[in-house]
Amino acid sequence: MAKIKTHYEECDILVVGGGMAGTGATFESRYWGRDMKIICAEKANIDRSGAVAQGLYAINCYMGMQWDENQPEDFVRYARNDLMGMVREDLAYDAARHVDSAVHMFEEWGLPLMRNEETGRYQREGKWQIMIHGESYKPIVAEAAKKSADKIYNRVMITHLLMDEAHENRIGGAVGFNMRTGDYHVFRAKAVICCAGGASHLFKPRSVGEGMGRTWYAPWSNGSAYALPIAVGAKMTQMENRIVLTRFKDGYGPVGAYFLHLKTYTQNANGENYEEKWYDNTKAIVGEYIDHVPRPTCLRNHAFIQETAAGGGPIHMVTMEAFQDPHLEVIGWENFLGMTVGQAVVWASQDIDPKYQNPELTTSEPYVMGSHATCSGAWVSGPEDLSPPEYFWGYNRMMTVEGLFGAGDAAGGTPHIFSSGSFTEGRICAKSAVQYINDGKAQGIKVTEEQIDNFKTEVFKPLENYQIGRNEITAGTVSPSYILPIQALQRLQKIMDDYVGGIGTNYMTNGNTLKKALKDLGILQEDLEHIGAEDYHQLMRAWEVKHRALVSQCVTEHTLFREETRWPGYYYRGDFLKLDDDNWHCLTVSRRDPKTGKFTLEKAPLYHLIDDDKDETEAS
Ligand SMILES: Cc1cc2nc3c(=O)[nH]c(=O)nc-3n(C[C@H](O)[C@H](O)[C@H](O)COP(=O)(O)OP(=O)(O)OC[C@H]3O[C@@H](n4cnc5c(N)ncnc54)[C@H](O)[C@@H]3O)c2cc1C
Numbered sequence: 326m327a328k329i330k331t332h333y334e335e336c337d338i339l340v341v342g343g344g345m346a347g348t349g350a351t352f353e354s355r356y357w358g359r360d361m362k363i364i365c366a367e368k369a370n371i372d373r374s375g376a377v378a379q380g381l382y383a384i385n386c387y388m389g390m391q392w393d394e395n396q397p398e399d400f401v402r403y404a405r406n407d408l409m410g411m412v413r414e415d416l417a418y419d420a421a422r423h424v425d426s427a428v429h430m431f432e433e434w435g436l437p438l439m440r441n442e443e444t445g446r447y448q449r450e451g452k453w454q455i456m457i458h459g460e461s462y463k464p465i466v467a468e469a470a471k472k473s474a475d476k477i478y479n480r481v482m483i484t485h486l487l488m489d490e491a492h493e494n495r496i497g498g499a500v501g502f503n504m505r506t507g508d509y510h511v512f513r514a515k516a517v518i519c520c521a522g523g524a525s526h527l528f529k530p531r532s533v534g535e536g537m538g539r540t541w542y543a544p545w546s547n548g549s550a551y552a553l554p555i556a557v558g559a560k561m562t563q564m565e566n567r568i569v570l571t572r573f574k575d576g577y578g579p580v581g582a583y584f585l586h587l588k589t590y591t592q593n594a595n596g597e598n599y600e601e602k603w604y605d606n607t608k609a610i611v612g613e614y615i616d617h618v619p620r621p622t623c624l625r626n627h628a629f630i631q632e633t634a635a636g637g638g639p640i641h642m643v644t645m646e647a648f649q650d651p652h653l654e655v656i657g658w659e660n661f662l663g664m665t666v667g668q669a670v671v672w673a674s675q676d677i678d679p680k681y682q683n684p685e686l687t688t689s690e691p692y693v694m695g696s697h698a699t700c701s702g703a704w705v706s707g708p709e710d711l712s713p714p715e716y717f718w719g720y721n722r723m724m725t726v727e728g729l730f731g732a733g734d735a736a737g738g739t740p741h742i743f744s745s746g747s748f749t750e751g752r753i754c755a756k757s758a759v760q761y762i763n764d765g766k767a768q769g770i771k772v773t774e775e776q777i778d779n780f781k782t783e784v785f786k787p788l789e790n791y792q793i794g795r796n797e798i799t800a801g802t803v804s805p806s807y808i809l810p811i812q813a814l815q816r817l818q819k820i821m822d823d824y825v826g827g828i829g830t831n832y833m834t835n836g837n838t839l840k841k842a843l844k845d846l847g848i849l850q851e852d853l854e855h856i857g858a859e860d861y862h863q864l865m866r867a868w869e870v871k872h873r874a875l876v877s878q879c880v881t882e883h884t885l886f887r888e889e890t891r892w893p894g895y896y897y898r899g900d901f902l903k904l905d906d907d908n909w910h911c912l913t914v915s916r917r918d919p920k921t922g923k924f925t926l927e928k929a930p931l932y933h934l935i936d937d938d939k940d941e942t943e944a945s
Contacts, residue, residue, distance in 0.1 A: 344375025346733025349751025413738025515767035523694025524548025552872035578668025626894030702737030807857030
């Protein structure tokens with residue numbers, strides 16, 4: 326341990342993760358905190374990190390208030406409807422009222438936004454989406470962050486948050502390591518904005534073996550946005566609300582532009598509109614929610630899953646009609662080239678030309694990410710002017726740990742904010758964090774060398790486990806003394822897939838299997854103390870799986886707590902196979918006691934702050 330170099334950094338604001346939310350937080354911290362020291366620590370390199378690394382073809386959250394296209398109230402109604410009634414309406418409204426200004430800045434910074442030639446407005450893909458030439462989206466927002474920060478630490482993975490030892494439940498910074506040099510990094514900070522992204526690879530993916538990295542959600546998104554706050558006792562919400570995506574098979578290429586802009590549609594192998602076949606079946610589970618317009622995404626998934634289970638697959642996207650139009654054909658391909666090149670490559674390798682053959686669709690394994698189309702994340706305070714008392718405790722987007730803020734995937738209850746909304750939420754956090762510091766709330770923070778040294782031992786233990794344990798190996802990779810990160814990951818994925826509603830059980834779970842999962846996850850946690858890492862890259866893999874395991878425990882606890890099937894198509898509680906508004910029209914909130922590792926769960930009221938007198942008319 327003595328030979329590992331330690332770097333110390335003292336700052337006002339530490340932004341953990343420089344993805345969409347993190348770049349927004351870094352940029353805005355400088356705006357409000359002119360004289361403050363602002364640091365961003367990023368696991369990869371912020372020029373190409375996070376879910377937007379490869380680029381995007383559409384900004385999925387833009388109101389268009391300047392042209393009265395949508396108002397924040399419309400957005401809340403839309404998100405609430407898609408999530409079967411459940412969003413934090415204060416947070417959703419707050420993100421919506423600020424999001425347009427963030428998009429206007431993107432354009433100012435050089436992001437090419439497509440324009441409708443007739444109206445001069447941004448080219449709409451759907452009611453909420455605008456189309457962009459977005460291959461360089463991430464480098465553009467990264468540049469704004471780089472110009473704003475005192476320093477960006479690339480290749481530093483944050484493993485733990487530091488807690489103030491002078492004042493209970495207050496943040497004191499974070500620690501991590503540089504995965505290229507192996508150095509230990511200590512960041513003492515007055516406020517921490519957690520923007521470390523959601524979680525892929527909790528559940529066994531459809532692509533296994535050599536194709537394992539080919540998932541819909543970025544394989545490098547390991548749920549640190551949740552694991553870091555869970556570990557220090559921050560409350561979490563709606564962690565059961567995982568997302569399953571209907572996407573093009575094998576490449577997971579996006580379908581949004583296809584449905585909305587190309588007006589393609591789905592059918593079963595016999596050329597039938599299968600969705601309507603499952604109307605009565607769905608109504609028996611969710612009642613009148615099936616009649617909502619647009620139909621909630623999970624219910625469309627449900628029809629897909631049922632039809633496939635009943636032998637009606639494969640399900641196809643009907644592209645052959647739209648692709649006869651050369652303009653639409655170009656858009657169909659460009660859509661992938663700007664953000665999911667892999668799908669074009671998969672089609673080429675499988676000899677699929679969507680002009681002459683309707684490509685197959687599939688449903689993905691579940692992911693947990695609170696900025697896309699589901700609600701999972703930290704239980705954060707809302708804005709003062711909107712939030713009822715149960716949703717407000719001082720600073721907008723502050724978690725239940727003082728001085729710890731969350732944006733993007735990290736913040737719970739705000740679905741459908743996507744890239745632009747995550748950047749916006751980062752900005753909102755930054756403004757609050759600066760205020761928190763200026764109000765004198767971060768004075769007298771004490772973080773002792775003992776706390777820092779203890780974490781140092783813990784962070785690098787996998788290297789030591791490996792060095793000592795490898796002497797016992799006579800052949801192969803199986804050691805009696807340690808497990809490797811890939812072995813731990815596959816064990817985690819099997820537990821989640823078998824028991825918590827993965828693809829292997831067609832998304833089915835129940836109280837008994839969830840309890841078994843918790844038992845197995847507990848044993849896995851014990852074994853993770855003996856994880857072995859042969860180099861710094863594997864050390865990162867070790868910490869990724871440790872974070873994933875903690876997130877998985879939280880997801881499982883939440884899924885067990887909510888005794889209903891609220892989102893058929895995302896998962897099913899076989900023992901409570903109906904939506905139950907009488908008992909479960911509420912949010913779920915958990916807290917893990919950092920000392921004992923035990924979770925406690927409670928219901929929180931679900932307030933509808935926006936009336937629902939206006940119907941949505943267009944699908945997204
Ligand atoms: C496949 C896919 C397609 C999408 N398509 C669209 C679209 O078309 N339009 C749209 O508007 N939105 C889209 N989104 C949504 C958008 O990408 C997300 O909403 C947004 O990126 C979330 O921002 P974030 O900052 O929370 O997470 P991210 O942008 O993923 O950033 C998280 C950052 O944290 C870093 N990090 C992780 N762990 C650590 C750690 N321990 N220490 C330090 N750093 C860490 C990561 O490297 C990353 O840079 C899509 C998302 C996905 C997954």
